[in-house]
Amino acid sequence: MSEIREKEELIEEFLDKIKQKLPFWLKSNEDELREVLRELKEHILDSAEVLEQKGEAPIEAVRTAIFQMGNPSKIANEYKRRGTPKFYITEELWPTYLAALKVAGLIVGLVIAGITLVNALIIGLTGGDWVDVIFAAMSNLFILTLIIVTGISVLFVWLSYEGYFPEDIKNFFKSKGKLGIKVHKLLEEAHKGIEGAKAERVVEIEEKEQKIEEVKEEVKETENRGSYPKWLDKPISLIIGGVFPLVFGILAVIQPFAQLKALLNPQFLSILFGFGIFWIVLGFLEITQGFFVSWSYPVNKVLYPTRAIIELATIPFLAYLLVNPQIFPLFFWDESTGFVILEIAVEYYWVYYLVFALFILGTVASAIQKFYKTARLDEAYFFNA
């Protein structure tokens, strides 16, 4: 074995030991990893060169230089010492942790709303106890929240211990993308085979192409800033759209017409009251969003999904009305007695079912549309991103 090769192998073996113990954020960032290892290698060569000049044999000089570098585990561990401690999660990761909890909370809310809807339908059809549905929803909410909060917290404590920063998490997901996997494979080939150099060139070209795409995206974003797209709700339509549920909500909650109230089914009045509360909240949020829509990205990012969740929460009420057509009032005007309230005739129940099924579908569609808008929202559309 030639001397140069033996020196190279000693250094590579040492660098491999360090590489194995490095934190994941560094290992998943190929460019940074290569740079770290290159710098360490340069240091060993510098150190060995001086030792050689002092009279040590070349191989021995490399061995001594490697020894002076210290323990590979210790070196690797030093790269984990990043971030400012804040409880068990670093200050740098704290906003990402909170964002993860919020997203998880949203998912939990949706799952619970879905389960509750199914339960409500079953209870409505089979005539079970509503208290059970509410209790099941609350206990599901508690258990799922507990599991998710614990899981996310443990994950972020580990990430903090590993020295992750938010940008490392982004890079990680980026590297797992289609191009990332391709780049990773090509780099592996580059290290292993005789086609290495060729593969590396391909990687370089792809990386440059990706950078060009990123710059193009940036230019596009800059051009779009402040000019929000057609699908984003206009402030005036939100404000007007919010006034109606707010007014109806207030009327449904205070139920001001005593004479009319006396004629209605008490169960229907209770449902109306519940609906009213949700309408008031929805109307208020819609008007608030109307005032912020053209200039605040974070407000829109929060209010769209919040409104969607509240809309989904009204579904159990609609479901209850759907399965109880006998409580729904039909108003007729009689010249001698004034308003007359009638129940729906059994032969027309199918029309009633159809209408309420469409109401439920419409509510689900409206909520999905809001989630879709949340996902499409981009900071570039807003002045105050």
Next chain:
Amino acid sequence: MIKRVKEFRPSALIIQKRSFLENFESEILRGISTLTVLAIINEYSEEGTYGYQILKNLEEKTGAMLIIEDGTLYPILKKLQREGIITSEKKVVGGRQRTYYKLTIEGLKIYKHMEGFFTKLIESIAPLLDIEVSIRRDRYLYCPNCTNRIDLRDPSIRFCEVCGLNIEDLKRRP
């Protein structure tokens, strides 16, 4: 080189106290390592310096009393770079690529503050340790507000660069 507790024979100290002392030494040395690395980088403000040169300088300037293990220097440099205190530039020297480090403008201010803070700290605890510390008051002024070290040889400096205190009057005092 100062021998650290962890390098002592197991019988040298009571075992229970070893970990306490090891932690104490690690904590003190971590801060000092950063400060000394910055001090050396500051000496090469024009051309910049690279890892091996930093360690050689440290060994020479401290009479081989303070030694940072070769491998642990680079994580320190990486951290300083991420914080924007130092910046790096790749140069090919003698056919080999080296990374040269320099203090950034912001980094220089931070370094001066750290330097002043550490000096004043040592001065303040000197009586407790029964040692004498001699500070170059003819050359430097230590901001009374934030301990930033201000070079008196530069007449253009009128305000502390860290806290903004007007130091005109302080400069005239004997």
